[in-house]
Amino acid sequence: MPFLNLSHVTTYTYRQPVSFGEHRIMVRPRESYDQHLLSATLDIEPRPSDVRWLQDVFGNAVAIATFDRPAARLVFDSRIHLMHEPADLDHVDIEDYARTYPFTYSSEEIPDLLRSIERQHLDPRRQIDSWARRFVGTGQTDTLTLLSDMTTAIRREFTYVARAEKGTQTPIETLERRKGTCRDYAMLMIEAVRALGFAARFVSGYVYNPTAHDQRLGGGNTHAWVRVYLPGSGWVEFDPTNGIIGNRGLIRVAVARDIYQAVPISGTWAGFPGSFLDMEVAVNVSVAGPPPVPVSVPDQKEPVRC
Template sequence: MPILTVRHVTTYHYKQPVAFGEHRMMLRPRDDDDQIVLESELEISPTPSQIFWARDVFGNHVATARFAERASELRFKSTMRLRHTPTDFREADIEDFARSHPFAYSEKERSDLACFLTPLSQHPRLARWAAAFLREDGSADTHKLLVDMTQTINRTFKHVARHEKGVQDALQTLELASGSCRDLAMLMIAALRSLGFGARFVSGYLHLGDGEDDDGDVGGNTHAWIQAYIAGPGWVDFDPSSGMVGNRNLVRIAIVDEPREAIPLQGTSIGTASDHLAMKVAVKVAAAADAEAECSRVCMVAAG
């Protein structure tokens, strides 16, 4: 049961002191059964005149900051420690009636899942691509279908760093056979919803070992993946960018219906367009060797 530490720093630089409008932050990890937040600290410079914490309709932590000071630099530093429990997706955990697709969610499940069942695309090409994971009679083993789709996207689509705002349409991602992590996630969500699965977008952090990041960063980065709802285990994490199934190395910040609802940090500055010079983001995710090592560190500090 590893202990993960996440540090996320975003800094805005301006040519001259500017005023700031409200800034909305989604930086604190969710409190879920498989990840428990031990410590969470948010440092903002200049210091906000007001800061409010709330939960949105999906249970995500949202902070809103208001500012009275003008400054030529605005800096947000979020530091978190959490206990993370890796979980797998096993066929044996699926309810008997749901082990073969298609299956029907209960009436209550359909009501609760309504916004996560709404189709994202009616295009025949997307439907054909999703149907390729089914047998000729339209059936499939649920576990195999979900794992195969995750790993097929990883294997046949190019994962690229795309810095433009927004998300590609699922059909565009299919045609290009490439996309950012958020694009590949939305493709998989669109495909699963076309097959009748409840699926939702997840935003957070990916823990990486040295040299594992395609973008050259070491230790971790912001990331996006999906969850699908399966009777039995409930919401299960699938990362089409890496082909991984389960929550290993994934830290959830937000679960949402649409990616625009999970932007980590957004706000406004009041000045001229030329005042903005740069925005820099640095993310580091580190793991203690194991829970016992972390306990030893804490005990030593307390004894000292």
């Protein structure tokens, strides 16, 4: 049960002061049984005129910031201290009827899962379908083995290449090029498991090394992976970039049906053409000790906290 310190700093720089429109910030990890926020701060420079929080349709925590003065630099500095409880393959318990593939989701669950089963990308020559079918044996196939084999196959057969540019390859491009980033791999696996009838969602968050022996790809920036719905365990994590099954080394921030619903920071600015210079992102996750235990001091009033 490691305690983690997390820093995520995004800096935009401009040639001269520009004005800023509304910005949407999604960097606060989700509260759940396996990750518990102990403290969270979000500092923004220049200071916004207003910041309000909301939960989107997927339950992600989103900050909406508005500004009333121009600046040549815009910084979002998120600092998190959380407790993380890793779970792995041994903790995946699947209902009897879903332990072998193919299976059908129950009538109670299917209405809420349908949009997560729908394909998002065209596949006119059924390339994704054919690739996904290689993990299905003749007759019935163990469900968890199928998903695990697909996860590790992407890790083993594709070349991870970091890419700072915006955008994501289509699943077919990733399949043909045999290389990509974590977000490319996530979208490929989502489309592949959806082709087999599974409900899957895109996850944006952070990756870290739980021990000195673990070396994860995708650190130093936000990370992307997949959640697949398995009756009996619910949404289970699969990280094709690192071949991880379970949440060991993975911190969830945003869960969405499509990658474009899970962008960490988005917003607008107005100024002279060519004003934008650069965007820098620095993410650091370190294993830390538990928070200090409060000590009561006699004859002193404890301040009110909220």
